[in-house]
Every structure is written in C-alpha cells, then in structure tokens.
Amino acid sequence: MRRRLARSEGPWAWLAAGSVALSLLMLGGLLLLLAVRGLGHFWPVSVTLVELEDGRLLAGQAVRELPLEHRAGRERLYFTGNRDLDGHVWHWLPVDSIVASERPAELVVLERRRHGAFIGRLVAVGESDALPSAQSREAAWARLEARLAELGGLRDEYDRLRRDVLRPLIRRLDARPDDTAARQALAEANARVRELQQAMDGQAALLESVDGRRLVQPLDEVLRAWQPNAMSLGEKAGAWARGVWRFLSEGPRDGNTAGGVWPAIFGTVLMVLLMSLLVTPFGVLAAVYLNEVAHQGRLTNLVRIAVRNLAGVPSIVYGVFGLGVFVYGIGGTLDDWFFSDALPSPTFGTGGLLWASLTLALLTLPVVIVATEEGLARIPVQQREGALALGATRLETLTRVVLPMAVPAMLTGVILAVARAAGEVAPLMLVGVAKLAPQIPVDGEFPFIHLDRKFMHLGYHIFDTAFHGNDVQAALPLVYATALLLVMVILVLNLTAIFLRHYFRSRHGVQPRP
Amino acid sequence: MRRKRSPMTLLSRFQPSASGSIIDFDPTASCFEIEGVSLAYGGKPALRDISLRVPRHRVTAFIGPSGCGKSTLLRLLNRLHDLNEEVSHSGRILLEGEDIHAPEVAVDELRRRVGMVFQVPNPFPMSIYENVAFGLRLQGGLTRRRMDDIVEWALQSAALWDEVKDRLRASAWSLSGGQQQRLVIARSLAVRPEVLLLDEPASALDPISTLKIEELIRSLKSQLTLILVTHNMQQAARVSDYTAFLQDGQLVEYAPTDTLFTNPSLRSTENYITGRMA
C-alpha cells in the first residue's frame, strides 16, 4: 500500500499538470489563430467559378464553411466583390446546391478605390471614349498592367505634391494671405495637379461579370489587378510579400476595410516614444529618491506599497484622471490663455497626443519605479562604500557607480512600461485617439510634432474596426493582421525585457567570489 | 575633555601618561588619537569608552573575537557610519590633531585622507584603469599624462602593475580575487591617503593571495599609516607593529605586537591568543 502511494501521485497531481497543458494550449491556439488568419489574408486566393442548381453563375473566393442552421448539410461563404453590380459582396451558398465549380485562368480581381473589389473577366482596355468591344485576352491584360504601372507613378507624384507642396503653401497663405510668392507657387502647383489629373483620366476598362453583365471602369480608380488562378506559387508568394508590405506602409481605405495601418503604427510608436521620454526620468528620479535618499522607515515602506498598488489600479481609472485633469483641467486652461481665438473648438482642451502620452506615462510610472528600485536594491552595499571610501560625495557615488550599474534594471522597467503602454487601449478612448486621423501628427511644419493632434493607435484600430465598422466581415482579416502585429510588437518587447533581466542577473554573478 | 575611564581601560597598558617603556613611540608621532569613544547601534552599545593612539607609519592591528567591535571601530575612523542613521556615538577622534567630527570637516575629504579596503574585494564594474583613476577623477584637474603616471604608480605600489599592465582596459571583474583586492588597494593609494584602513582584507582570499597582501601591507608602511582588522592571529603577528585586543566592545590590551603575543599581561588576552594559536 505504501509503495503504491509513493509511486503514484493521485488524480489531483494530474489535474494540475492538465491545467498547465490547457494554458499552453490556449496560448498556442490564440497565437496560431492570429498568425494564420492575419498572414493568410495577404495570400492571393484562387477565384472559383461556381454554377448553381438554378443555373446562376457566381465567381468568388471561398472564405469558410459552416453546418447549416436547421437542416443537414453545409453552407459556404464566398467573397464575390462587385458591390456596384450586386449591392453586396458576400454570398452564402448551400454546398449541395453547387452543381459545378472550376477555376478558369482568365478571371481577374481588381482592387478599386470605390466599390471595393471586382471579380470577373477583362474584356478590353482603351481610351474611355473609344473603348473597343472586344480584344484578345493577352493584349487587354498587358495593356492593363502597363497602364496601372504608369498610374502608380503618377499617383505617387500627385501624393508627394499634395503633401510636400500644396498643404504647406495653403497653411502659409492662411497665416499671411498677402504672401504673393506663395500665391504664385500655389498657382503653379495647382496647374501641375491639373496636369496630373488629366494624365490619370482618360482610360477605362470594359469588364464583364461571370453572369454576363458589363461595366465600364475608369482606370484611375483601379489600384491593382491580378489573375489569381493564373499565378504560379512564386508569383503568389511575391504578391503576398507585397501585400504585407502595403499593409504596413499604407493608410486605411474604404472605412478601414482595406488598405494598411501605417498611420496607426506611426501613432502608436510616436505616443510610446513620447511616453518613454516622460516616464524614464521621472520614474528613475522617484526610485532613486525612495531607495537612496529618503530616510528608510515606516513611511518609505508605506509609499513603496502604495506605488506597487498603483500598478494594479485599472487603466481606465488613469484614463478618467487624464480626461479630468489633463484634458479638461490643464488643456482647458491652456485654451483659455493661449488659444482663445480658436474657441469654442478646443485646441488642447480635447484628447490628443500629449495628453495620451502623459496619461500612459502616469500609468506606467509604477512599473518603472518598481523595476528601477529592484535594480538599485540589488547593487551590493560594498560598491557604494567603496566609492565613498575614495572620497566620493553621495551624488558622485550615485552618478558614477550606482546608476550605471542600475541601467539594465531601468531599461527592463522602461521596456516593460512600453510593452504595457503599447497594448493599453481603455485610457486612450478617453484621452486622445481618433478613428481616422488623416494627418500624421508629425510634418514639416513648425513645431513639427503636433502634440495637440489626435492620432491613430493599433489597439484602438482593432477595437474600432471590429466593432464599429460597416462591414465587419470584410474588415476581419485586417483586424487579425493588426492584432498579430500588435501582439508581435509586445511579445518582442517583453522578450527583450526578460532577456535583459536575465543578462543583468547573470552578469552580477560573474564577479569572482573567492 | 577627559572622561572617566572604566576599570578595564585603566588596565590597558597604553595610557597617554604612561612612560615610553611599554609603548615605544613618542605621543607626538601618533596619527589617530581616539579618546573615550563609545558607540551604539540603535541603543545597543557596540563600543565602550575606547581610547588609544595609532602611531604614524606603522601597522596597527585590531584583533578580537567576532562581534567585539573591531570593524565598527575601524569604520568610525573614516565616518562610514554617517550613512547609518541608527548609529550614535560619543568621544573624540583626532586625525593629526583635528577632530574628524568637527562641523568644518568635509567628510569626503576625510575619506580621501583615510582610505579603506573591505573584506570582499569590491572593484567597480569598469576597466582596471578606470577603477584606479576613479578617485582621481573625483578630484579633477589632472592631465591625461599625469593620470597615467599616477595609475601606474598606484598599481606598482600595490604590486599589481606587472600582472595587468597589458590589459588595463580589461574589466576589473575579470581579475582573480587576490588581484581584485590588490586593485582595490591600488585604487585607494591613488588618491594619496594618509591612512589606509584594512577590514579583514585577506579573509576571502586563498593562502598565496593572502601572502601577497601581507607583503604589500608591510611594504606600504613607509608611505602611510595602516590599520588592520583581522581575526587571524598569525596575520596580526606577521604584519603588525602594534596590536590592540578588543573584547565586548572594550579595549582590553594594547601593546607592541611582540610583547602582546609573547607576554600578554592579562589572562583574557592570553586565553584568546593561545586558544586560537594552539
């Protein structure tokens, strides 16, 4: 009996092991889901042409399959595009109603500025007023590709012109309407813009949906075109990589259902940078005071516990504080004093970059204080005494011996703070993110960083797109991709912090102890 | 300001008024004069009414069982207790005739004049060169060349130069324990202290390193005054010129080392010495 007991640990021990396994499973499942859905979106999926029992023809990308609600069988969701022809872009089809499906190589997918994607056949490409009614498939496709490449160049120039020339000029004129040089330059720029617009106009494509309806599509509205069924694996991989790059480098379009997240990345990074600039010196200052300067007694211990506890106060409460004190309090006062001519529309009296960074700095201050304090407490007292015994003052001991040794701990704290801040959304809903911020809060105009502007944020972008979008189904892949991006950023930051902490501890062990 | 002495201290052989027959140095040649010093940690007495004179350019050893207060006394001499708010003390300590606790004394300057080496080697996490130059940089106003000279001189004085001259930029933590301790001594020497306090400098080292440190201590005598705290009788006997025996925070006996070890006047001293040396 005793032997058996000693060998087996009983059911509870196994359940404990099971909970570790379940946790790992959930974590792995979540990461896998984000990775597969987030990265899979950019793969150019083949387009299937299906024929239904009733003779209808449909072309679309199969998205997923579910069992039918109230009877046996399954149904499949197709993304069919063509919002301008059908009014909607999704089709649920019972699987058993599909008579035949094939993947003809000539089907094209066009990504358009308006109405989303088009899926169908390309009939002809030419001048819009003299569009041929038939053309060979290869010729039409070659012409389309050539024209799209040309348009890409024109579009880039147009965007550059607007961003770097037109907008600053208009601002300059707003400030000093009698600036004739600026007026002159503006006229020239406008002339160039008109030229570009003319160059972009003029060509169109004749398209035909698989059920035979035709439409004339002006080419300046078309962003990209591809023939997924005719692409080789290598071409698809290339298209996938370009898709990922566009996601990272472009702004959102179509009510956040298409395009990329560049402004959100930029806003997140900028806010987190500003926050670190604020939180690092203050956090270190407070930690140094608590650990090195303050009289170590009951009161210091109480303060220490309180600071630790503030790390556990919900972030939304910090958001409330930021709204009440920074936005309404300080921001409102600033507006009254300096921006009264702009009232009642607020300048600093509304959420913005500065207030968001300040709020998050306050939120992460306890993290930095606690980490730095731990680092300071870990430094052996002999190091301090060694410096003092050489005639160093307290400040010199601090700046030349203690602080350099505590740098990795501070870095760890700041990185953990950044990781926390990057994922924090709730306080930002109160103090300063925008659904769509057309302008990045940094530009070539004085003072270059506009602390009063609203900004986009990756985390808020996820929330907003997933819950307030018009077409959640269409936005979902992008939300997955954004979530994956955010998680990757935060995981990398956390891993860096763990590595640093590890490195810091092992380095202290290196000093030989004879 | 003379205090009433406890009977124990009266029995100690060193008294300022005593004739030079037992203490063979001229009272004017004393570096530290400790007069009636008592000290308490948070109300608990650790040193009681200690008076003694430390001769200049000699090695004086403080010995005694652990907890007797020898390290406490040592740390009092460069005011390292200032950091601890629980410590209270009375009595006077004169360094070259000046009270080290006088308000006009700058504690950092005092600590420059009275260097200290600790039990565990504590080089800073910097290069060997930077460790030695640390104290010099605090003083400031030195050219690079001059700094190089002083670093070399300090390392030579600490008998470390030959071992490290090719890797002055290497991390001080890459040295062995004994080398680290000599580096710490070099670091202290670089700021030209008048006194060097050594708090069991060899207790964490192997026998060969210990031997080197002891040689070093003897050779440094010509430059400065050394005060050595040790729990190792042989070490005290080998390197020191004078030895003070402390017990329970009191000075029991203070005499030239030869006398104290061969012919202790008190039973308690003899017990301690023989008990350990047997």
Place this chain on the structure above:
Amino acid sequence: MIEPPNLASAPRSPWRRRFDRLATGLIAAGGIGVIVAVMAIGAFLVVEVLPVLLAGRLDMERVRVALTPMAWGTLKAALWAMLFAVPLALGAAIHSALFMTQRLRSRMKPTLEMMEAMPGVVVGFVAGLVMAPWVERHLAGVLTLMLALPLGVLLAAGLWRRLPSGWRRGLSLARAGLWLVPWLLLLALVTFALAPWLEGLLFGGDLRVWLDRELGLDYSTRNAMIVGVAMGFAVMPSIYALAEDALSGVPSRLGEGAHALGATRWQTLWRVVLPAASPGIFAAVMIGTGRAVGETMIVLMASGNAALMSLSPFEGMRSMAAGIAVELPEAVPGSEAYVLLMLAALLLFLFTFLVNTLAEVVRSRLRRRYRWLGGAA
C-alpha cells in the same frame, strides 16, 4: 622603490559639496513630486465626487439605479473570470512549483508571462468576434468539453499507470504539462465530433432551445461565459506567477520533513506546503480579482454591454470600467452623468487599491515568515 607622484589636491571640495547638497535636495523634491503626482489620482476622484455628494445635489435613488447594474455586472464578470482562472492558475502553479524539473520550470515561467502580456484588446477581439459566435454554434460541444477535459486528464493518468516503465519514464509526470497538450487537443476533437450526437440524444437536437424551454435561460452571443474564459485567460498568468512564487518559496526543509515520513509529493503539498503558502495564494487571488474588476477592453468587447442583472452565464452584463469607457467621452463635465461616472471610477479605484493593499500586506507578512523559517523567499 618607485617615487610617489605628488598629487596636488586642488581645493575644489566646497563646490562639490554644495553641488552634492543641491542635487540631493533636487532629487528629493523631484522624487516626492513624482510620488505625489502618482498618488494624486485618488485625490482627484475624491475632489470631483465628494463635494457634489456632500452638497446633496445628487439624488441617491438615481445613483442607486445607475450604479447598481454596473456594479453587478462588474462583480459578475469578475466572478466568472475567477471561476475559470483560479483553478487553472493554482493547478499550473502547483504543477510547476512542485513537479516540474528546474530546467522546464525556468522555461515555463516566461512562457506564461507572455500570456500576461497579451493586450486586452486582442483577447477581447478574439473572444467577442471569433469565439462568441463559434461557441454559440457549438454550445453543446463546448459545455461537454468542460467536463471532458478533466475526465480526459484523469483517463490519461489511469492509462499512464498501465504503461511499461520505459514509457512511463519518457512521459513522466514532471513533463506532463507538455505531453498532455496533444492529448487535450485529441480530446477536444473527439468531443466536437461526438457533440452533435450527444446533443440530439440528451437535448432533443438543440441545446439552446432546450435551455430556453426547460430552464428558461436566454442565450446571448456575448455572455458571461465568454467573458469568464477570456478574462480568465487574461488574469490567470498573474495569479499563476504570484502563487508559484509563494509555493516555491516554501522552505524546502518543511517538504523534506514530510517526504522523510513517507508522504507522497501530493500529500506533502496538501498537508504542509499549501498551508504554509496559503497567505501567498490568497494574495495572488486578491490581485487577480483586482485585475478582473478593472479590466476594460475584454468586458467591453465580449460582454454585449447590456445592463442586465442576472447570474446566468449565458447572458451579458455591463461593467463599470466598460461603462466609463463608453459614456465618459460624451458626458459634459459637471453634469450628473459625469459625476456618476466619476463616482464609478472612484469605486473602482478604492476597490482595487484596497484589494491590492491587503494582498501586499499579506505577502510581506508571508515573506517575513519564510525568512524566519530559513527559506529563500
């Protein structure tokens, strides 16, 4: 003998000392300033709320009507989250503190720390938009799974005992946290394959209809069960980390004493280690509760936000944190709604602050006890 170079000590000391005193003063002032700023949060909320309350400008009945559903929702969400998180976290903590090899443990802890770093908005998105509709379609399977997983683990334990000893050494209990993962995956697949058949057998084909008819339970897509799992996932790692620290900090002498008397590891744990670490575990649960109460995005995205007052796991709720996030940007400063939301924030602040202080006090007492017992806590 080398000649000592003459060190002409420049008398710059007065400057250095003055600078030292000045800088120390500045650090003290700055440090106190920062600490006061951090502490100002509580003060601000009190200042916003207290005068209005004291002046009696707020109708108490209105306060009650407005806040009760939100307080209810907050506690309900936290309750379901803790029901999911506490057993999972404690099980994981016990396993990794007492059964795992040191090597595996040093990898496992950072991995589960990663879990803590998952942003709430991502967890909320997956829970609200992916998991909720999926669970709604597979309700029977999910509920069966909750039973099947523990039973399946026990089945694995039973099978393990019958394995040849070579296999047993390979699939040791110390590594069970890893090799049970594919087993659980298999269990889940089997469960979902069998679930429709079970549903037909027991509940007449549709569990949701059956729930409504037999028990009168409404099922909403985003409900307390979803919130519980999602928020449990979010707070589980912090409970795990603290409980693990408490368990592994128990001085090994205690456990060894029991082992020497012939107790199994599990008996040792139950009789010796767990009682010794119980204050630490209590603190861990407290801190987890604090986090669950204050978590905003997960509740906001996965709860449906309807201000219902029921205990049913299949209905949604509205929490204080989510209410503040949604309503405060629209509330006019000084208006009644604004003050009410400030009051909600104050309650959240007080609750979490108190819970955390309690946990911290218990933990520091525990640390002292371990030190006294000679442990390495």
